[in-house]
Amino acid sequence: MAREWLADAAFYQIYPQSFYDANGDGIGDIPGITEKLDYVAELGCNALWICPCFDSPFKDAGYDVRDYRRVAPRYGTNDDLVHLMDEAHARGMRVLLDLVPGHTSEEHPWFRESARAEANELSGRYIWTDSAFVGTPQRPSIAGECERDGCYMVNFFKCQPALNYGWSDPSEPWMSALDAPEALATREALKDVMRFWLDRGADGFRVDMADFLVKDDDEERVGNTAIWQDVRRMLDEEYPECVLVSEASRPWWAIPAGFDVDFYLDHPGNGYNTLLRDGGGQGEDHSFFRCGAGGDARRFLDDYLPRLEAVRGKGYVALVTCNHDTPRATRTLGQRELALAWATLLTLPGPPFVYYGDEIGMRYLDLPTKEGGYARTGSRSPMQWGPGANLGFSTAPAEELYLPVDDAADAPTVEAARADAGSLWHVVHDVLALRHRTPELQADGPFELAAVREDGSAFAYRRGALTLAVNPSPTPWELAVEGEAAPAYLIGEATASETGLVLGPQSFVICQGPPHPPV
Ligand code: GLC
Ligand code: CA
Numbered sequence: 001m002a003r004e005w006l007a008d009a010a011f012y013q014i015y016p017q018s019f020y021d022a023n024g025d026g027i028g029d030i031p032g033i034t035e036k037l038d039y040v041a042e043l044g045c046n047a048l049w050i051c052p053c054f055d056s057p058f059k060d061a062g063y064d065v066r067d068y069r070r071v072a073p074r075y076g077t078n079d080d081l082v083h084l085m086d087e088a089h090a091r092g093m094r095v096l097l098d099l100v101p102g103h104t105s106e107e108h109p110w111f112r113e114s115a116r117a118e119a120n121e122l123s124g125r126y127i128w129t130d131s132a133f134v135g136t137p138q139r140p141s142i143a144g145e146c147e148r149d150g151c152y153m154v155n156f157f158k159c160q161p162a163l164n165y166g167w168s169d170p171s172e173p174w175m176s177a178l179d180a181p182e183a184l185a186t187r188e189a190l191k192d193v194m195r196f197w198l199d200r201g202a203d204g205f206r207v208d209m210a211d212f213l214v215k216d217d218d219e220e221r222v223g224n225t226a227i228w229q230d231v232r233r234m235l236d237e238e239y240p241e242c243v244l245v246s247e248a249s250r251p252w253w254a255i256p257a258g259f260d261v262d263f264y265l266d267h268p269g270n271g272y273n274t275l276l277r278d279g280g281g282q283g284e285d286h287s288f289f290r291c292g293a294g295g296d297a298r299r300f301l302d303d304y305l306p307r308l309e310a311v312r313g314k315g316y317v318a319l320v321t322c323n324h325d326t327p328r329a330t331r332t333l334g335q336r337e338l339a340l341a342w343a344t345l346l347t348l349p350g351p352p353f354v355y356y357g358d359e360i361g362m363r364y365l366d367l368p369t370k371e372g373g374y375a376r377t378g379s380r381s382p383m384q385w386g387p388g389a390n391l392g393f394s395t396a397p398a399e400e401l402y403l404p405v406d407d408a409a410d411a412p413t414v415e416a417a418r419a420d421a422g423s424l425w426h427v428v429h430d431v432l433a434l435r436h437r438t439p440e441l442q443a444d445g446p447f448e449l450a451a452v453r454e455d456g457s458a459f460a461y462r463r464g465a466l467t468l469a470v471n472p473s474p475t476p477w478e479l480a481v482e483g484e485a486a487p488a489y490l491i492g493e494a495t496a497s498e499t500g501l502v503l504g505p506q507s508f509v510i511c512q513g514p515p516h517p518p519v
Pocket of ligand 2: 021074
């Protein structure tokens with residue numbers, strides 16, 4: 001397969017606003033990312049996902065695209081982005097751009113044209129009813145903003161009109177069939193946007209709201225499947241190396257539809273959510289990695305393992321440390337808890353994604369909303385590079401920064417974390433280094449659940465000849481491991497016992513010996 005590099009990929013997610021400000025105007029930029037490529041490589045990540053960096057009014061931080069083919073001037077130029085991708089490739093790194101296929105900004109020229117009263121070529125580019133007094137079902141719609149008589153559907157915020165890819169079941173005259181000319185034209189326009197950046201060096205895309213192009217789709221997402229399979233056919237012909245990562249959290253749908261990787265997202269009540277932020281901050285928190293919180297690994301495993309099984313050998317489920325939509329885990333977890341969590345997430349199958357700053361345990365900050373971020377804003381503050389003004393993020397005066405830098409006296413920084421061999425940074429670095437040298441630990445490596453502690457407070461898994469175990473609880477756990485249980489990597493304590501080893505409280509281990517087969 002052309003996308004073989006995914007087997008050993010470790011991604012680093014960058015929110016471009018907040019990573020590194022190379023020209024001192026207070027906001028991160030593309031040249032800033034280029035300057036920091038060596039840092040990302042040194043950490044052990046060999047691929048980037050960059051959040052949308054295209055021209056936009058930024059009412060949703062760039063997820064409201066005004067021009068898909070133009071880098072937002074505040075981040076630099078198209079040439080800067082091409083240069084970034086070239087520099088990444090020169091280091092053996094890959095770059096995924098963020099593709100927002102489902103909606104544009106209300107300021108996109110397509111929408112302005114579509115909103116005109118006179119019928120024109122783009123009248124059907126978005127989803128419009130034929131009366132300003134009759135809205136669209138399922139998703140919110142807006143009336144009274146344009147001269148065209150109709151309501152237009154929005155995907156998320158008011159500024160994000162939904163593009164028209166047709167309906168699986170067009171039950172109203174104003175709905176397009178999947179193969180109606182206007183729906184097919186939208187599909188072709190999407191392919192052209194992809195071609196534009198693939199021609200300039202992009203290695204693929206993270207795809208926003210991937211299973212919401214066709215509205216009112218059924219449980220199987222038949223309409224959305226048809227669209228992505230068609231896109232994949234085009235890619236297989238023209239850009240077989242292009243990687244697609246879906247924001248769907250439905251691997252059984254996404255992989256057969258043509259995606260290589262599907263994110264396992266933090267949705268309240270799903271398995272991933274129970275690891276780091278059970279209940280999303282509401283009600284009781286029994287997160288697995290919170291020491292003494294009474295978490296149960298089975299809540300994660302019972303949801304995660306069937307996802308893995310559904311796509312084994314065909315595609316990947318990606319675990320993320322966090323993303324730009326999710327509160328950083330530091331809101332409820334301390335550094336040791338994070339160390340155990342990151343070591344675990346980085347050694348499960350599929351390519352892992354590290355959200356910028358999670359490698360040093362950057363805090364979730366209590367910040368006023370910025371660019372439609374609301375509660376998400378607290379996870380989007382500037383990267384903390386080192387001591388001094390703005391913690392090295394920018395040379396601009398502090399009041400001119402995109403968002404304030406963490407002003408706590410003990411705010412973690414890359415420089416301090418690297419100098420401290422016991423820091424979280426070294427956990428991420430060392431585990432990724434081990435992963436790169438050990439095929440069993442990579443995306444395609446074998447995976448088997450080895451043991452779950454009776455009360456669910458710890459578990460062990462096997463990856464080929466390696467046994468890995470994590471015990472975030474405050475009490476030791478005795479685990480049977482055959483042969484010599486020499487730790488290849490250890491956080492906390494592991495001592496040999498007669499049948500295997502005793503994993504200390506709040507500990508994680510990777511050992512060479514296989515566990516006893518389950519009785
Ligand atoms: C996705 C993005 C999020 C954005 C939304 C609308 O969920 O991750 O940041 O606001 O889609 O595009
Ligand atoms: Ca800048």
